Amino acid sequence: MDSKLYWVSWALLRSSAPRTLTWFSRGRWVHHTGGGTPARGASCWPRTQAASKTRGSGAGVTVRSKALAKPSSLSPAGGIPPNLDISIFYRGKLFHHEEVGSSRCLLAYQTVDPAIPLDLTWLVQFPSPASLADQKQRRFTEELLQNTGLLLEQRDNKIYAQRLKKCKVFWALSRQLDVGNLSPKLLCRDQETEIFDFKEFCTELRDFRDYRRERSPDFTIFLCFGQRFSKAKPKESKLILVKLVPKFCEYWYEHVLREGASSLNSGSLSLQLSDSFSLFELIEQYNMQLD
Template structure:
């Protein structure tokens, strides 16, 4: 098990035993399960100093917050939830969690180490402390073969732009050649832009969380293993994008996995471009390596889709999410998930197989996650059909759209958005 998971387990047990966090307590005498308070900022009696204290403490422990920084309780909560859900040490016990009461909480079970060992060992972990086991596909990365042999594992694509081509703007990078400029998703000015350009990006190597970040740049971001080789490089996207780097392979425990991951990095140099707006989340693959993605609704994307190189693809649709959220509030639909999963260099069959993959990146629309948390926390108080939203969310124009969706009209079942097909450029 990775040291990050160990630190979370040890740290959390210490916090529970300290009795200084209201609502954080053991659920059973055997101390195999615990409650963690889960009150949302939209509640009238919400007290940030009390209700967000454990999430704030985790942010401080991880070095993501220090006194004097701007308070971001929703981001603190997202970080701890992400760490809990992805750690093999913990498993949510949904039938014990209570989210529709005045003092909501979730229940998690501490998974014994022996039980973890009995589960299929993911890439990057080992039951005997030796080298990691590799699947046949991964062996192809490890084998020192000819470049032609290796590139057959990773999908090759057409040549990049010629050096003499003129420089392009961020807008043009997102503009499919067959569409007019007005078709490109654009963010209006103000808090609307800031709210819907936020993405939580989490990185997993061999099923273990190795890093996360929140991006808010209105023009989007570029994710790659290293900074662009040249300034204003046509190969890597415009300079105005926020540059986010994959966490270093040196974080991995096993040398063999580090070797394989570094080799995969060499085919991810150009990276991917991501942009979030009120319409949803868009992606453009520039790298040589294959990239597969899966959306939050298996009915819309029943199996992972391959991203074609240089194609703009809509991988998350805000409108479809809000329609599903309306049905969830009315009790007609399970809670929608605002998270998209990307797998680099390897195919994956479903979300259950991602723990065995070399590199997984999960992207969440932060504002949509906040709305989901609000609904989950206020379903029992929404008899009028009007939901009280946190001030920072309510000030956003999208909140008006959401409140309209939550009015008591005949609900329309969310339809799978069909615009996730690649648009050639």
Template sequence: MSNTGGRRLKQWLMEQIQSGQYSGLQWEDESRIMFRIPWKHAGKQDYNQEVDASIFKAWAVFKGKFKEGDKAEPATWKTRLRCALNKSPDFEEVTERSQLDISEPYKVYRIVPEEEQKQSKTSMMAMSATTISGEGRDMDCSPSEIEDFMKEEEGCSIQASPEYWPQGNINAFPLQQEPLPSGSLGSVWSQMMVSFYYEGKLMHNTVVSHPEGCRISPQQHLGRSAIYSSDSMQSVHFPPVELIEYDRQRYVTRKLLGHLERGVLIRANQEGIFIKRLCQSRVFWSGLVDMGSHYHPIPGKLERDAVVKIFDTGKFLQALQLYQDGHVSAPDPTVTLCFGEELTDPSSAKGKLIIVQISVVNCQHLLDSVNMRRSQPYYNNPSLDVADDVATDQMARIYQDLCSYSGPQRPACYRDNMPITA
């Protein structure tokens, strides 16, 4: 297994220590085998971001994760460097020498000699495959690092915000400003399939059909006002951690769920899927949104209390049209949410503690219909009636309703070319 990333970190960090420009970053011993790195909690009264987060910020800049003008996220910077240190074979934390309860706290790390690394690698290879698959994790941070990050979050002040969708905000839900067209349009585009994964294993899925969407939160969340009632929106809960097989994974997942108490609000309509993050934990997402000529999911991070569009129906229909004509790969009707851990690449989702995937049921049906048509041996014969081959009457009515809808920001429709016809 290559550790070139660790080598780059080692060279970079040694240069930073030698520079002497970061307060508290210094050698711990004369032989320069161990070093101190400042570790002040962001919640401390005398915390100074420019000083106390400077080395973490520098690593984020070096890795291309931050540039001047971006929003400052010192806790994220700190987590990123901590993960890099703990994943690298070149470093080992010396916990007995760390001082975290003093006015200027620091951690101590040791530079691991290459010979010792080779011995450690040999020992790891001797472990059974069962043990590795059960306790090892293909993720950005180890369980202990996630716990450290959650401790960072505990020091942040949380202000209660309205736990409902904004009313009368034209930027939030443009299609709700006018009455929905008659028929089943409103209800069919509000139906979502929600699937829960713990470390890549499917634990539960459910269909959301409430027109106001749903709140996804842990089971222990107790409502104290009418907004939590079933009349307001559908309640969907994370699966119980007792379903997790491994003790360590179960323990850390339970800790993370403790930071998801207020959950997230999810809602779908003809425009797409919208989300509002209420929970304390960070939430990252990947979905198909309007990004010019791109037809692949993009990653993003949710800010607390902001309504964000994470899936664009119009963009999906455009991509579906191009896919039908053989110009692009099949568009993904699914949005991926990752709780507590950064999601830079959807392909890494299977290694995360908690993943929730959401898809508009109607979009999945449309994609299935196109796939069915493409699988036919006479797919390229233009004289065939596509509707007779692939589209049910129900789906045909749905597509007709969508294309005839005259509300604001109507998604582009392709009545003449799409395989679903009236």
């Protein structure tokens, strides 16, 4: 049964309990409806996703990544698999790391909240700041988290972000922060904002491979909750910082670097991609790696 592309498991409970529906793809759980509400301390909902690990001392770091060279996930036919690495930092310290495998996910602190969409497919929960040693930092972080809610969605070869609650969210690409090129980018409440374009990434990657561009394309996105990015203070000083890395982009960037180094060593171009590769070609070859 696991070899089937899709199969569905129904759990018909007693009349007093809700009906549950679980979807599987190639033997892997991909969606669940019905059932209860996640526990307050849970870092991701549903809990049937990969078990978390804790490392380090003091405040544990919740990790839900799967050391993948070739990430796998359910995606629309011919579309970009929606694998997204999400890391949550409190004042520069990593508190949570998770790989999301859904085209829609919500970042929130409270699991029972009217702002959470009913058709949500993946919830990433901010960890509690209770273990922070600094009392003032802990209090301010908690106040911000109580008003935090952000919806991320990947569609039409782009990533969109929508702020759902009162806590303001500012965003920037990593290189903009490194060079101090800061123009305020505020996510408006209840309005979708495009924060990444995969087609633009593809064009820049092709130019980088063909030596028409000195720097590699930037595909790391930072979100700052409750504070603006500033030239005076590094991003690591922010109370709540979230880093997003599309695994599709990471895979092809590393592929181009490997193939480029190989061609330099051998004296001949050995890329499997065509000279004028397109986003469609990247998607096609990427999905072939997942089969």
